[in-house]
Amino acid sequence: MDEQLLVSSSSQSNPSWSRDELILALDLYLRHRDALPSKHHQEVQELSVFLGKMGRALGITTAASFRNPNGVYMKLGNFRRWDPEYTKDGKSGLAKGNKDEEVVWNEFAASPVKLASLVSVIRNTVNLGEQLGSQLQQFDEPDIHEAAEGKVVTRLHRARERSRKLVEKKKKQALAKYGKLACEVCGFDFKATYGSAGEGLIDVHHIRPLHTLEPGQKTSLDDLALLCANCHRVVHASRHWLSLDELRTTMSLPTISPSG
Ligand SMILES: [Zn+2]
Ligand SMILES: [Zn+2]
Structure with missing residues (x-):
């Protein structure tokens, strides 16, 4: 199946980015902080595919393709405006985005080691998907607030x-x-x-x-x-x-x- 062919029309109906997604995008951002990759960059493409896999594992989407590479690229741009390294020269980054970007930035940008470790837990959990059985496909529980670290590790x-x-x-x-x-x-x-x-x-x-x-x-x-x-x-x-x-x-x- 060619997932890339289906991506362009689906972004409109996509829900706003989850914690897990922002965490993964921030990790990519920080590793390319000096020069952001384009939407054609291999890692941007890979993250786009992975976010689809994660969305399906969590039961957030059933779409074959969830976040397109352009959406991932835009999200990296959204982080720009919270990056003091970037804004110190008077530049502002992409204005639009959701407010969780700032929260995720404040929580994780200063702790790259913790962030990298969290990213690997999220990725390994999603990749193990079927082996973990239905662990990821649970419902959110009213008394359990989703952790700052996102839905995957919460579950x-x-x-x-x-x-x-x-x-x-x-x-x-x-x-x-x-x-x-x-x-x-x-x-x-x-x-x-x-x-x-x-x-x-x-x-x-x-x-x-x-x-x-x-x-x-x-x-x-x-x-x-x-x-x-x-x-x-x-x-x-x-x-x-x-x-x-x-x-x-x-x-x-x-x-x-x-x-x-
Ligand atoms: Zn007690
Ligand atoms: Zn507990």
């Missing part, structure tokens, strides 16, 4: 912490070690509060930074933490997912359990 993270086998192993380990299932941040123990109705209840949260996930690799129990439903919800409540230490600092006062 990868959630697939890991919901893996029934891993969750059971983690709980078993904690029960053997501590004799109870308590939240690692606030100490809440469902069984202590709810009796037998709360037995076995606790969430499992994956603690590895998202840009260091390794798709297709076995998850170690040390990468998982036990959290009560409240703490877990707070971790994922905004685009910046809180680390356990951040969550501990956020909790101003220890909560007194209703049972006393």
Whole structure:
């Protein structure tokens, strides 16, 4: 199939660029910062094809071709105006674009190593696609804010912490070690509060930074933490997912359990 022939008419109906797409485009931008590649450049063409593959893997599009090379090229131009290296000479870059470009720029442009690592996680995950089964084809969950690092790693993270086998192993380990299932941040123990109705209840949260996930690799129990439903919800409540230490600092006062 020749995907390139279909690209020109589809851009109008395309949704605005997602986090994942902007992250990949920023990585390309930074690697060609001094002289932006044209739409005919091999890497621009490759990214255009890859964004289609990613869009289909995430269920965002069913189109054979999603972002055309010209769209990718334009997006690189959009990053220009946030680049102080470029604007210091009074130049302004392409004005149009979406405001997430600035957010993504501010979050990742100063951390090229983290960005490169994140890009490789996103790419490897999408490329593994079929091997990962339906992990990428999930629905967005209302209580889980998509992470700053994008939808691909958000879904990868959630697939890991919901893996029934891993969750059971983690709980078993904690029960053997501590004799109870308590939240690692606030100490809440469902069984202590709810009796037998709360037995076995606790969430499992994956603690590895998202840009260091390794798709297709076995998850170690040390990468998982036990959290009560409240703490877990707070971790994922905004685009910046809180680390356990951040969550501990956020909790101003220890909560007194209703049972006393
Ligand atoms: Zn808790
Ligand atoms: Zn989690």
